[in-house]
Amino acid sequence: MPRVPIEYRDASAQVRAIFDDIKRTRQVDDVNNFWKYLAHDPVMLTRTWQSIKEIMAPGALDPLTKEMIYLAVSVTNGCNYCIASHTAAARKAGMTEAMFGEVMAVVGMANETNRLANGYRVPIDPAFK
Amino acid sequence: MPRVPIEYRDASAQVRAIFDDIKRTRQVDDVNNFWKYLAHDPVMLTRTWQSIKEIMAPGALDPLTKEMIYLAVSVTNGCNYCIASHTAAARKAGMTEAMFGEVMAVVGMANETNRLANGYRVPIDPAFK
Amino acid sequence: MPRVPIEYRDASAQVRAIFDDIKRTRQVDDVNNFWKYLAHDPVMLTRTWQSIKEIMAPGALDPLTKEMIYLAVSVTNGCNYCIASHTAAARKAGMTEAMFGEVMAVVGMANETNRLANGYRVPIDPAFK
Amino acid sequence: MPRVPIEYRDASAQVRAIFDDIKRTRQVDDVNNFWKYLAHDPVMLTRTWQSIKEIMAPGALDPLTKEMIYLAVSVTNGCNYCIASHTAAARKAGMTEAMFGEVMAVVGMANETNRLANGYRVPIDPAFK
Amino acid sequence: MPRVPIEYRDASAQVRAIFDDIKRTRQVDDVNNFWKYLAHDPVMLTRTWQSIKEIMAPGALDPLTKEMIYLAVSVTNGCNYCIASHTAAARKAGMTEAMFGEVMAVVGMANETNRLANGYRVPIDPAFK
Amino acid sequence: MPRVPIEYRDASAQVRAIFDDIKRTRQVDDVNNFWKYLAHDPVMLTRTWQSIKEIMAPGALDPLTKEMIYLAVSVTNGCNYCIASHTAAARKAGMTEAMFGEVMAVVGMANETNRLANGYRVPIDPAFK
Numbered sequence: 151m152p153r154v155p156i157e158y159r160d161a162s163a164q165v166r167a168i169f170d171d172i173k174r175t176r177q178v179d180d181v182n183n184f185w186k187y188l189a190h191d192p193v194m195l196t197r198t199w200q201s202i203k204e205i206m207a208p209g210a211l212d213p214l215t216k217e218m219i220y221l222a223v224s225v226t227n228g229c230n231y232c233i234a235s236h237t238a239a240a241r242k243a244g245m246t247e248a249m250f251g252e253v254m255a256v257v258g259m260a261n262e263t264n265r266l267a268n269g270y271r272v273p274i275d276p277a278f279k
Numbered sequence: 280m281p282r283v284p285i286e287y288r289d290a291s292a293q294v295r296a297i298f299d300d301i302k303r304t305r306q307v308d309d310v311n312n313f314w315k316y317l318a319h320d321p322v323m324l325t326r327t328w329q330s331i332k333e334i335m336a337p338g339a340l341d342p343l344t345k346e347m348i349y350l351a352v353s354v355t356n357g358c359n360y361c362i363a364s365h366t367a368a369a370r371k372a373g374m375t376e377a378m379f380g381e382v383m384a385v386v387g388m389a390n391e392t393n394r395l396a397n398g399y400r401v402p403i404d405p406a407f408k
Numbered sequence: 409m410p411r412v413p414i415e416y417r418d419a420s421a422q423v424r425a426i427f428d429d430i431k432r433t434r435q436v437d438d439v440n441n442f443w444k445y446l447a448h449d450p451v452m453l454t455r456t457w458q459s460i461k462e463i464m465a466p467g468a469l470d471p472l473t474k475e476m477i478y479l480a481v482s483v484t485n486g487c488n489y490c491i492a493s494h495t496a497a498a499r500k501a502g503m504t505e506a507m508f509g510e511v512m513a514v515v516g517m518a519n520e521t522n523r524l525a526n527g528y529r530v531p532i533d534p535a536f537k
Numbered sequence: 538m539p540r541v542p543i544e545y546r547d548a549s550a551q552v553r554a555i556f557d558d559i560k561r562t563r564q565v566d567d568v569n570n571f572w573k574y575l576a577h578d579p580v581m582l583t584r585t586w587q588s589i590k591e592i593m594a595p596g597a598l599d600p601l602t603k604e605m606i607y608l609a610v611s612v613t614n615g616c617n618y619c620i621a622s623h624t625a626a627a628r629k630a631g632m633t634e635a636m637f638g639e640v641m642a643v644v645g646m647a648n649e650t651n652r653l654a655n656g657y658r659v660p661i662d663p664a665f666k
Numbered sequence: 667m668p669r670v671p672i673e674y675r676d677a678s679a680q681v682r683a684i685f686d687d688i689k690r691t692r693q694v695d696d697v698n699n700f701w702k703y704l705a706h707d708p709v710m711l712t713r714t715w716q717s718i719k720e721i722m723a724p725g726a727l728d729p730l731t732k733e734m735i736y737l738a739v740s741v742t743n744g745c746n747y748c749i750a751s752h753t754a755a756a757r758k759a760g761m762t763e764a765m766f767g768e769v770m771a772v773v774g775m776a777n778e779t780n781r782l783a784n785g786y787r788v789p790i791d792p793a794f795k
Numbered sequence: 796m797p798r799v800p801i802e803y804r805d806a807s808a809q810v811r812a813i814f815d816d817i818k819r820t821r822q823v824d825d826v827n828n829f830w831k832y833l834a835h836d837p838v839m840l841t842r843t844w845q846s847i848k849e850i851m852a853p854g855a856l857d858p859l860t861k862e863m864i865y866l867a868v869s870v871t872n873g874c875n876y877c878i879a880s881h882t883a884a885a886r887k888a889g890m891t892e893a894m895f896g897e898v899m900a901v902v903g904m905a906n907e908t909n910r911l912a913n914g915y916r917v918p919i920d921p922a923f924k
Contacts, residue, residue, distance in 0.1 A: 198516075201588065211381045222351050267358055274359065495665070514607055718908070780872045
């Protein structure tokens with residue numbers, strides 16, 4: 151029997167409190183499927199949301215930069231759900247199509263040169279140690 | 280017999296021309312080991328440098344943002360050489376220790392939630408399609 | 409022309425013998441699509457089944473623990489087919505929804521801290537060498 | 538200038554409080570290098586420890602099973618620090634050499650069949666949807 | 667708003683020139699979706715095509731061997747688009763079903779033994795240094 | 796207490812028989828560290844050797860092609876032991892430095908375009924389905 155998303159109307163008080171905080175923080179009308187599935191484990195839902203809320207808040211880096219880094223990791227790992235949701239989140243935070251193209255270019259090149267460094271077994275320069 | 284780095288004094292004219300362009304573009308006295316190993320294949324050296332030069336130049340994104348994305352990918356892939364060299368490059372471009380900590384936090388969280396999305400088999404929200 | 413699954417009725421004697429052994433060992437009426445596709449290469453089908461049969465048999469670890477480890481790897485790699493089939497196999501072996509949630513929590517945290525250890529370039533403690 | 542581990546004697550009150558909690562929870566005399574490096578970012582140190590403490594506590598799964606899953610993910614990702622530290626942690630939790638061998642066997646086979654499922658483009662069986 | 671493929675009739679002169687070169691080089695009537703999506707960023711389209719054209723041309727290795735290596739990497743990374751397109755490209759270059767089976771067998775075994783070497787923490791033999 | 800390699804003189808009869816078969820098949824005087832570590836688990840040693848022996852034998856693909864594919868996967872996964880040992884094995888099977896450079900070029904490009912296909916969310920062409 152497959153897992154189904156847990157909608158607000160069917161959620162426990164603990165889950166509703168997290169959903170409410172997500173909606174308030176992100177100023178959205180409903181939460182993404184990601185949260186509706188994590189809601190099957192309220193402890194995980196709570197811990198994951200609190201970590202993300204803390205990490206993605208503005209700090210030394212602005213939210214747009216953080217979302218582009220999130221997208222870069224998701225593309226590297228090939229997580230289709232995450233690519234879709236974080237492309238949307240980065241756009242909402244201000245990523246233009248030109249910025250998206252440059253993120254992709256850097257991600258592609260980094261994935262290429264990571265393997266060239268592996269394959270040529272390049273030793274770390276003393277200056278980088 | 281292991282591969283050795285190709286130093287400027289031992290390099291062909293084609294390789295020297297690339298080394299010179301790297302040093303001029305990055306305003307450094309010598310090139311990294313990465314380039315000294317790729318120099319075993321001058322065609323690859325040339326193509327890789329020209330691509331990186333084009334990709335890492337300022338555009339819609341500034342060089343610091345690009346270096347942090349490069350670092351995020353390298354950390355995700357576990358490429359030790361690339362982590363060392365791009366941490367150095369990002370610092371040179373202005374990454375503070377506080378920024379480094381936030382890059383790591385986002386990279387860690389993205390790697391975690393990528394797997395939660397995989398494991399819970401979360402379907403893509405219609406709004407993200 | 410796309411590859412199609414090889415059904416029992418269309419299979420060679422060698423393939424049927426493996427299918428029969430899978431059904432007997434797992435006490436199922438039919439084999440999964442995975443085996444019906446590997447059947448295009450009977451040598452690979454035979455070798456893969458014999459390895460899995462040996463590895464997944466009860467030993468120092470019970471079948472449920474083995475299935476949860478299999479699932480953890482599949483989630484880390486993002487293999488959708490394997491996530492679906494090994495979630496089903498782990499449930500059949502006794503994985504409850506609470507256990508599933510804890511597997512996911514550990515998998516997520518391990519994927520996160522693997523990257524933090526990479527990014528901070530943490531040296532191995534002498535005690536762990 | 539390379540990052541160095543932050544020792545207890547040099548740590549802030551916030552970091553010391555976390556180090557104390559790690560030592561108390563795990564009943565160890567000193568914390569691993571991992572924590573001494575994360576201590577450069579006390580907010581990350583705190584969040585990461587609180588998450589790990591919650592996740593690795595006994596629950597529906599026992600601590601040994603959780604440590605073996607942590608090890609399986611670390612081996613799949615090739616994180617050398619994490620492989621070393623979680624092999625030690627799993628042994629402390631009761632993993633015998635025979636159990637280690639079986640974890641490795643499952644991890645190896647899962648990494649193999651993940652790619653066979655990818656390469657043969659095996660569609661998910663209706664029963665697993 | 668989702669991205670759409672850019673068809674020849676809607677493409678700029680720069681994009682058309684690349685599409686024409688792809689069609690001429692590969693002797694095909696139309697380009698793959700991959701190129702129609704990269705066309706959103708003509709600079710990336712141009713750089714990527716020129717790199718692939720240079721790399722995949724016959725050299726010390728024949729085109730079939732190169733395509734099978736491309737497929738092996740794509741299967742390891744779990745890139746579904748790339749698995750589909752490079753299986754087709756390898757077949758066009760002469761890959762038989764028997765060759766495909768052997769590529770898969772090597773890819774599967776390499777992914778397995780990579781993890782065994784990680785997990786057993788095997789030190790590099792002096793002869794391989 | 797760290798694991799140590801098991802040398803022939805200290806090995807059981809079962810392990811010696813496998814070591815003898817490896818030496819005879821590969822015409823070498825001693826086995827690699829990989830086998831000396833797997834020897835801690837004679838069942839795994841036996842299964843892994845028999846699988847590799849079957850897979851790496853000449854078939855529809857020649858041994859050199861198989862070794863280059865093995866190397867391509869190991870470079871993609873960043874397995875340092877495997878990169879070192881399979882570079883040596885590929886050279887022994889006839890890989891020249893020019894061939895090595897082309898393997899690296901294809902591996903680098905495949906790792907790059909795998910991510911571009913992910914990031915641009917390119918749908919599979921009907922012709923490749």
